[in-house]
Amino acid sequence: MKRFSTPAPKTAEARSLPDKRRTTAIEWVCVIAVFALTFALRWPFLAESYWIDELHTAWCVADGWGDVAPRAKMGNQQPLYFWALWIWQQIPWPEPFASYPVEVLARLTSLWCVSLSAALITWGSLRYHGSLLAATIAGLFFAFDRNAAFFGTELRPYAAVILGSTAAILFAARIWTSASRTRARYWVGLHASVLFAILMHVTSLVTLAPLVIALSVSDLVHAHGNPIEFKRRTIRHVLWLAGWMIVGVLIANHQREIWNHRDAWEAFGRPRSLFALWSIWPWIGWTLIPFAFYLLGSATLPFRTGSKSQSDDVSPATAPPAFRVRPASFAALTLSALMISVISGFFLAKFLGVPIWHRRYLIAGLPLGCISLGAWIAALSLRRHYEILAASIAFTSLFTVFFAQGSIYWTPEWSQPGPNRPWLPRVTSYWVHRGEDWRKALRLIAAETTPKDKENTLQTEHHVWIDGYLIEQPPIVGEVKNVDLANYLTFPAKGPYSLGSEANLHALGSQTPAEGWKNAVLSKSTNNAHSRHWFLTRSLSSTQREELQGWLPDAQQQGRLGNLYLFSTINGRD
Secondary structure, eight states, X not given: OOOOOOOOOOOHHHHTOGGGSOOOHHXXXXXHHHXXXXXXXXXXXXXXXXXXXXXXXXXXTSSOHHHHHHHHHHTTOOSHHHHHHHHHHTSOOOTTGGGSOHHHHHHHHHHHXXXXXXXXXXXXXXXXXXXXXXXXXXXXXXXXOHHHHHHTTSSSTHHHHHHHHHHHHHHHHHHHHOTTTTOXXXXXXXXXXHHHHXXXXXXXXXXXXXXXXXXXXXXXXXXXXXXXXXXXXXHHHHHHHHHHHHHHHHHHHHHHHHHHTGGGGHHHHSOSSTXXXXXXXXXXXXXXXXXXXXXXXXXXXXXXXXXXXXXXXXXXXXXXXXXXTOHHXXXXXXXXXXXXXXXXXXXXXXXXXXXXXXXXXXXXXXXXXXXXXXXXXXXXXXXXXXXXXXXXXHHHHHHHHHXXXXXXXXXXXXXXXXXXXXXXXXXXXXXXXXXXXXXXXXXXXHHHHSOSOTTOTTOOEXXXXXXXXXXXXXXXXXXXXXXXXXXXXXXXXXXXXXOOSSEEEEEBOSSOHHHHHHHHHHHHHHHOSSEEEEEEESOXXXXXXXXXXXXXXXXXXXXXXXXXXXXXXXXXXX
């Protein structure tokens, strides 16, 4: 006969971890719903034309494996993301996927990254603070975030950075809230996630380094009363530091050439004023509103019947499940890491000549903001009227974030404001906006450059001049003579939007490209009477457009395609 025995009592460590229980069906439904919503909101934007930065990515992976790394380096990028994308491009997709536009299948990589990030934010938050409502709100904030929408549908490494950052934050939560913070697998997961994000884009270090440092210091502080344990943890962190120094040397060696081009980033990589610290992230919706509600709720609302407060004298074994991980302390940790990263990025860009002040370079902070908001809400889960309080925080914060990001804006009911013309909220006409239809522009050129009569020996010679408004363009007027540089600057007309061999591609310098095109047309047309010149630019002002048509009376504007302008001379100059 089977003998039954009384189970041994669980240790405090075992009882202190909310992730020891299984995730319920309703919780999985919420996680999957957040994933599906994030995916569905971004799916309609996958088929849009690539913009200039994405065209660089597409060009990097358009040919052989050996071309990937050199082309990525020319665009000041690290190769790992592009290698992974090249492998993705080699997959023989079956129907109906094979019939999708080329942009859709490529951008799916970014869409999967942000959708998985949203699910991880929801699931991880739930596992670490125990409030399904707060975890779902955190995931929904990420799903509706406009930055997460743009980078989640962009063929660039920043969606992968978001995924790596999300994983790192969840490992950080596991270390911060667990009694078993010394377990090696959590620290390995943390450092591996940070390394992944850095290899996607090195600027992730600015955001994630403060988080790792804070956790390491906290780990040592917790062992302060035990000399043996303190020594053991110190050795472990010294070894981690040594490993990161080796990684830093390897990355620095690869980044040396990119670092030498840093002056070209000055135009957009430096903050203009202290106000940039405020505008970089929606601080009111992410932090101020939930923190204010947290203070108000903690001061005024009593605990629910039978619940205990989250005081330091409550042991993990007796504390209520929702408070075993102390969500308020983790919210403060993530918020502090986010603020330190922003201040560090500002200081580096403003005073030390490191031009990284752009949201794309600090995008690893996006999950920090969403997770901290959910943690502030979870910290109130044992208070009375919690559901009403959480809904109030979510609605107020989400409306504020929408307004800060331009998803909604105020406009008068009529064309001009007046005494009886109320201001009403409006939803933006576009959520993801790139504004550069390179696909249509290059198709227009391709339709004209394709020979219509191959037996005609007087075929028009087509010259396509490209002003991509890139930081790599030399500050000259006219044609770029350096062959390698010109090959790089003409990448928009290669890759998926290639014009083929019938068109002659030329790159223009950044100084007055319209005047440079005029001079080039006059020079080359003298040598060949049967030539047609095209001018594709994304940097022309209205004044320059008027001047251009004054310089070249036979120049005609073929179309405006968002922020792109297409001009051409009359076919043939007999």
